[in-house]
Amino acid sequence: xxxxxxxxxxxxxxxxxxxxxxxxxxxxxxxxxxxxxxxxxxxxxxxxxxxxxxxxxxxxxxxxxxxxxxxxxxxxxxxxxxxxxxxxxxxxxxxxxxxxxxxxxxxxxxxxxxxxxxxxxxxxxxxxxxxxxxxxxxxxxxxxxxxxxxxxxxxxxxxxxxxxxxxxxxxxxxxxxxxxxxxxxxxxxxxxxxxxxxxxxxxxxxxxxxxxxxxxxxxxxxxxxxxxxxxxxxxxxxxxxxxxxxxxxxxxxxxxxxxxxxxxxxxxxxxxxxxxxxxxxxxxxxxxxxxxxxxxxxxxxxxxxxxxxxxxxxxxxxxxxxxxxxxxxxxxxxxxxxxxxxxxxxxxxxxxxxxxxxxxxxxxxxxxxxxxxxxxxxxxxxxxxxxxxxxxxxxxxxxxxxxxxxxxxxxxxxxxxxxxxxxxxxxxxxxxxxxxxxxxxxxxxxxxxxxxxxxxxxxxxxxxxxxxxxxxxxxxxxxxxxxxxxxxxxxxxxxxxxxxxxxxxxxx
Numbered sequence: 001x002x003x004x005x006x007x008x009x010x011x012x013x014x015x016x017x018x019x020x021x022x023x024x025x026x027x028x029x030x031x032x033x034x035x036x037x038x039x040x041x042x043x044x045x046x047x048x049x050x051x052x053x054x055x056x057x058x059x060x061x062x063x064x065x066x067x068x069x070x071x072x073x074x075x076x077x078x079x080x081x082x083x084x085x086x087x088x089x090x091x092x093x094x095x096x097x098x099x100x101x102x103x104x105x106x107x108x109x110x111x112x113x114x115x116x117x118x119x120x121x122x123x124x125x126x127x128x129x130x131x132x133x134x135x136x137x138x139x140x141x142x143x144x145x146x147x148x149x150x151x152x153x154x155x156x157x158x159x160x161x162x163x164x165x166x167x168x169x170x171x172x173x174x175x176x177x178x179x180x181x182x183x184x185x186x187x188x189x190x191x192x193x194x195x196x197x198x199x200x201x202x203x204x205x206x207x208x209x210x211x212x213x214x215x216x217x218x219x220x221x222x223x224x225x226x227x228x229x230x231x232x233x234x235x236x237x238x239x240x241x242x243x244x245x246x247x248x249x250x251x252x253x254x255x256x257x258x259x260x261x262x263x264x265x266x267x268x269x270x271x272x273x274x275x276x277x278x279x280x281x282x283x284x285x286x287x288x289x290x291x292x293x294x295x296x297x298x299x300x301x302x303x304x305x306x307x308x309x310x311x312x313x314x315x316x317x318x319x320x321x322x323x324x325x326x327x328x329x330x331x332x333x334x335x336x337x338x339x340x341x342x343x344x345x346x347x348x349x350x351x352x353x354x355x356x357x358x359x360x361x362x363x364x365x366x367x368x369x370x371x372x373x374x375x376x377x378x379x380x381x382x383x384x385x386x387x388x389x390x391x392x393x394x395x396x397x398x399x400x401x402x403x404x405x406x407x408x409x410x411x412x413x414x415x416x417x418x419x420x421x422x423x424x425x426x427x428x429x430x431x432x433x434x435x436x437x438x439x440x441x442x443x444x445x446x447x448x449x450x451x452x453x454x455x456x457x458x459x460x461x462x463x464x465x466x467x468x469x470x471x472x473x474x475x476x477x478x479x480x481x482x483x484x485x486x487x488x489x490x491x492x493x494x495x496x497x498x499x500x501x502x503x504x505x506x507x508x
Contacts, residue, residue: 031508033220034490036501037232038245041225042203045194046183047167048118052126055410055499058164059223059245062500063205064105065167065188066212068096068115069158073266073496075321075412077158081110081168081189091153091453096146102212104170105187105194112140114171119148122165131163131411133450153451156413159323163410191216191504200225205503217507236261236485243486246499249310252483263485265310266495270408270480272363273317274355274370275420276473278436282401283353288346289379290472293402294332295339296377302369303478306362314476316465317407317417321497324414324449326462330469339377350380355402356394359385363404366477398433406480412497414461418446420474421464436473 040056047053047061068082082096102110116138122128123135134154139147150157160166168189174182186194191213192205203223207216224241226232233251235241237259252263276284276293284290299313312320315331353374357367364385371381386394395403409416421442422431436442445464449457468474482495492505 031489032218033222034218034243034503034506035222035224035241036243036245037224037226037235037241039225039227039229039232040245041200042197042223043199044183045186045197046169046179047164048121048125048169049179049183050125053164058498059501060194060203060205061164061167062190063192063221063503064186064190064194065169066102066190067163067166067168068098068161071159071162071412071496071498071500073494073502075269075319075323075497077162080162081115082161085158087453091155091157091451092150094148094150094157095141096148098144098146099212100144102189103210104173104189105208106170106173107210108170108172110168110170110189112143112146114168115146116140117171117174118168119146119166121169122167125165127163127165127410131165132160133157133411133415135160153453154415155450155453155457156323156411156415159411159413192221211504213504216504218503221503233485236487239487242490243484243493243501245501246483247485249307249481249483252485253308253310255485257488260488261485262488263483264493264495265481265483266497267312267320268408268480268482268499269319269321269410269412269497270406271314271317271319272366272477272480273314273405273407274475274477275403275405276475277398277401277403277434278471278473279398279434283348283351284401286346286348287472288342289348292339292342292346292377293374293379294469294472294475295335295342296379297370297373297475297477298334299477300334301373302366305369306365307478307481311481312479314479316469317420317474317476318414318465319409319412319479319497322409322412322414322416324457324461326414326458326465329462330466332469332475336377343377343379348379350378353379353381353401354384355381355404356384356386356391356400357404358388358391358406361406363406367404396430396433398430404477410498414458415446415450417461417464418443421446421468436471438467438471442467 042057042060044053044057066081068080070078070080081099083099084097086095098112119138123132134151136149136151141147191211193208195204195206197203205221207219209215232244255261276290303309303311316329355367357364367383371383374381421439422428423443424431442464449460482499484495486493491507
C-alpha cells in the first residue's frame with residue numbers, strides 16, 4: 001500500500017508541475033509549488049482540540065490559521081488579526097482592535113464572536129495555562145473590539161496571542177460540524193487552505209486567494225514526510241524536494257552549493273543547560289564544587305564539538321529573543337585556575353558525580369566533553385546516558401547530581417526561567433523533588449516580574465538569574481539553532497525561532 005501511495009504522490013507531482021506551471025516569456029517553466037521534507041509528521045489540524053498540539057502540528061497550523069499577534073522570525077511581535085492593542089488597568093485588561101473584512105476559507109467573514117470563542121477554548125485547553133498565562137475571559141465590546149480580562153497581569157500575554165493555542169477558528173463552522181469534522185476538514189483565515197493529508201506520506205495546502213494579506217506566490221505546498229535524513233539530502237540536491245525542515249548544522253555545512261542548495265539558520269527558543277543538584281547527599285551540595293564546575297567548563301569547546309562552533313554560547317539560561325531578556329547579568333568566565341581554587345576550598349573526596357543525559361543525542365556528545373573537562377580539575381564524573389523514559393524518571397525525580405536539559409519555550413518569553421524554580425504548590429511534578437535552597441526566592445521574583453508590563457521588568461528578571469548564577473545551580477551551555485536547507489531558486493526563505501515555515505513569504 002505504501003508503494004502505491006508513493007507512486008500516486010509522484011504522479012500528482014508530475015501532473016501538478018505540468019498542468020500548474022505556465023511557460024515564461026523565455027519558454028522556461030514557472031514553478032508555483034514547493035515540496036518541503038520533514039521527519040516529524042503533523043497530525044492535528046484543529047488547533048483548539050482537547051489534545052495539545054505539537055511543534056510538528058504547528059507546521060500546518062501556522063499556515064492554515066492566523067493569530068491575533070504575529071510572531072516574527074526573530075521573536076518580535078507585529079499585528080495579525082488584531083490591528084492594534086492597548087494594555088489597560090495596569091495589565092488586568094487587554095483591548096484588541098480586530099481586523100475587519102477577514103474571510104475564512106469557506107468565504108464567511110470572521111467576527112468578534114469567533115475571536116472570543118477561539119480564545120476561551122484555547123485558554124481552557126491542555127496548553128492554555130502555559131501559553132495564555134493568567135487568561136480570565138474574553139468579552140465582545142463592539143463589532144470590532146474585544147477585551148481580554150486577566151486573572152492577574154502577565155507581561156507575556158501578547159506573545160501568547162501569537163502561539164499555537166490562539167489561532168482564530170470559525171465558531172459557526174464548529175457549531176455546525178463539531179470537532180472531529182473540523183479536524184478532518186479544517187478552515188481558518190490563514191494564507192493556505194488545507195486540502196488533504198495522506199498519513200505517513202504527504203499533506204497538501206493550497207494558497208487562499210482571498211487572504212487579507214494578499215494571495216501567496218506559492219500556490220501549492222506539499223509537506224512530505226521523509227523519516228530518513230540522508231534521503232532528504234539526496235532528494236534536495238536532486239530537486240525532488242525544495243526545502244528541508246531543521247537539518248543538523250553538520251548536514252547544512254556539507255551541502256553542495258554548486259548543486260543549487262543553500263541553508264540559513266537563526267537562534268531557536270531552545271537552550272541546552274547543565275543543572276546541578278543541591279540535595280539528596282550529592283557531592284554537589286558543596287557550593288564550592290558547583291562553582292568549580294562553572295569555571296571549569298569550556299563552552300566554546302562544547303559548541304565546536306556539538307554544533308561545529310555555529311551555535312550561540314549562553315551565560316544565562318534564556319534564549320536571546322525572549323521578551324524581558326535582562327542585560328548586565330553576572331557572567332562566569334572559563335578559568336581553570338579559579339576552578340582549582342574552588343576545588344581546594346571544597347570538601348570533595350573523589351565521590352562519584354553522575355550526569356544524566358539522553359542517549360544518542362547531541363546532548364550526550366556535550367556531556368562526554370563536559371566529563372573530560374571536569375576530570376581535568378579532579379572530579380570523578382560518570383555519564384549516565386539513558387532512553388527518554390528513564391531520563392524523564394530521573395530528571396523529574398531529582399535523581400541526579402547533574403542533568404543536561406534541552407529546554408524549550410513555545411511562549412517566547414523570559415518567564416520560562418521560572419519553570420526550573422517552581423515551588424511544590426505550583427503543581428509541577430519535578431518541583432516536589434528538585435528544591436534548591438533559594439528556589440522560593442527565585443520563584444517569588446519571577447512571579448513579581450510577570451506583573452511588570454514595562455522595560456523595568458528585565459531588571460527584575462536579572463535579579464533571579466543572578467541568584468542562580470551566584471549559587472551555581474546551573475551552567476548554561478548553548479542556544480540551539482533552527483535551520484532550513486532550500487533550493488537557491490527560492491526567495492523569501494527564512495529560518496524562524498519557533499521552527500515555523502511562513503510559506504506566504506516564499507516565491508520562485
